[in-house]
Amino acid sequence: MRPNQPAVDGYADRMADTPPGSPLPPAPAAPPAPAGPPTGKTPRMPLRRLGWRRFLVLAGVVLLIAACAVFMVFTLGQSLGVQALLIGVVAAILPVPVLVGCFLWLDRYEPEPLKYLIFCFAWGAFVSTAASLTVNDFAANRFDDWGLPSALTGVLVAPFIEELTKALGPILLLVFRRREWSGITDGLVYCGLAAVGFAMVENILYLGGLGYASGADRYGPATGIQQVIAIFILRILLFGFAHPLFTSMTGVGLGIASRTADRRIRVLAPIAGLLLAMMLHGTWNLLPTLTQATGEAIIMLYGFLGLMVPVFFGTVGLALWLRAWEGRLTERVLPDYVRAGWLSPPEVAALSSLGRRHAARSWARRVAGDAGVRAMRGYQSAATRLALLRDGALRGLDRKPADQERTAREERELLDAITEYRSFFVGRDPQAPAGVWDGTRYQLRFPDGTERAVDAPDEPVVPIPVVLSPAPAPAGYPPPAPPGWPALRPPSPWPPTHP
Numbered sequence: 001m002r003p004n005q006p007a008v009d010g011y012a013d014r015m016a017d018t019p020p021g022s023p024l025p026p027a028p029a030a031p032p033a034p035a036g037p038p039t040g041k042t043p044r045m046p047l048r049r050l051g052w053r054r055f056l057v058l059a060g061v062v063l064l065i066a067a068c069a070v071f072m073v074f075t076l077g078q079s080l081g082v083q084a085l086l087i088g089v090v091a092a093i094l095p096v097p098v099l100v101g102c103f104l105w106l107d108r109y110e111p112e113p114l115k116y117l118i119f120c121f122a123w124g125a126f127v128s129t130a131a132s133l134t135v136n137d138f139a140a141n142r143f144d145d146w147g148l149p150s151a152l153t154g155v156l157v158a159p160f161i162e163e164l165t166k167a168l169g170p171i172l173l174l175v176f177r178r179r180e181w182s183g184i185t186d187g188l189v190y191c192g193l194a195a196v197g198f199a200m201v202e203n204i205l206y207l208g209g210l211g212y213a214s215g216a217d218r219y220g221p222a223t224g225i226q227q228v229i230a231i232f233i234l235r236i237l238l239f240g241f242a243h244p245l246f247t248s249m250t251g252v253g254l255g256i257a258s259r260t261a262d263r264r265i266r267v268l269a270p271i272a273g274l275l276l277a278m279m280l281h282g283t284w285n286l287l288p289t290l291t292q293a294t295g296e297a298i299i300m301l302y303g304f305l306g307l308m309v310p311v312f313f314g315t316v317g318l319a320l321w322l323r324a325w326e327g328r329l330t331e332r333v334l335p336d337y338v339r340a341g342w343l344s345p346p347e348v349a350a351l352s353s354l355g356r357r358h359a360a361r362s363w364a365r366r367v368a369g370d371a372g373v374r375a376m377r378g379y380q381s382a383a384t385r386l387a388l389l390r391d392g393a394l395r396g397l398d399r400k401p402a403d404q405e406r407t408a409r410e411e412r413e414l415l416d417a418i419t420e421y422r423s424f425f426v427g428r429d430p431q432a433p434a435g436v437w438d439g440t441r442y443q444l445r446f447p448d449g450t451e452r453a454v455d456a457p458d459e460p461v462v463p464i465p466v467v468l469s470p471a472p473a474p475a476g477y478p479p480p481a482p483p484g485w486p487a488l489r490p491p492s493p494w495p496p497t498h499p
Helices: 011-015 052-080 082-093 096-106 114-145 150-156 158-176 184-219 221-238 242-258 263-294 298-333 335-340 345-349 354-394 401-422
Strands: 434-437 441-445 451-455
Touching (some): 052 082, 052 114, 052 184, 082 184, 082 221, 114 150, 114 158, 158 184, 184 221, 184 242, 184 298, 242 263, 263 298, 298 335
Antiparallel strands (some): 434 441
């Protein structure tokens, strides 16, 4: 419900503290809404224009990834053989959907554009592996020429070149698409997908080469398959988290840099994360080297249980906490728009947890069909992006006038999109009385024609099937904006028109 005057401090502030884990009652059964779903197309956010410079950069990145992919297929096929290559590909792909699914689950509040997720995965799978393979082979040859064991490559060279090249793809996104970063969660997702792509191609080399090819050449295909299964269990089932875990350290650093206005932190946080990733990777590679050199298997066991397991569970705990924090961001930021007249308290509360968002989509489907649920998804995405946009502005991320103008333009686009999305599902529930939120109470009009004020509950009922009624803009609207934030615009006329 749109307020007809700014909300006073109180309900909107208490709403911001609504516990995100509050249980939701089941949606009641209702007769069909008297007004059917709208026939117009579900609105969508305006797309960026693809200028010639962006086109050239995009074409260059695609050509680089394609060239590296061809290089890796040719190199692996030449060294492994076609049969070993195919077996390695099939075995290495098996865990990929599970790992990718974990990162997509982590990113459910504000899903990143699919093209950027594919870019990070492809960068790690082809560009990073091509560069790492070339540098590692060169270093191994140099160590042989110097009479040093080639195993030193895995400790002194591989961790540095592999972590650096895996991180370059997400770093490019941070430099050229900083607005697509909402914080550490995005850093974990982008860097994690790059690491999953890298690990997939590296596993092809291990499963196809050290597994099938070496076993088949010595004792026949049956032995080759047995070795593939053994390496799969040891390398993927037990230690398949290693590469994503290492690179997630870089993701934390990049995520911190993406949400700070301090230039020193913007530089130091990614460097610190990258160095930590390199050290973890180098330590992990050192454990089997020491085990083989000393014959003491206890070294590997102590290293795994004493170092990798605590780091793994600590990182998982951090990721889960950050995921919940991202969900509560809307409760901390969007009440400003409640006071300004763009949102009602229950709308903000309905965004605070995945359970409430799912309940809101179920309600939208019940009252407005498929168009309603599509609009609700768009509404939730736009509202989350709006919260991130305002949070970034309040943090001082937009220093240049051009950035501030762009933020103001994106803010207006998101607010207009929210209004358009809302029109697809509000006012279509026959169980909901029409009304207006006046800042402290609901002014409701019931089916029998009576009108009365209803006090707001301590916790908003979510999702609430509201009817947005036109209301005059309050005196002094729009309200003054916080320092560094462009002023809010008045709401668009209601109801919006559809083609």
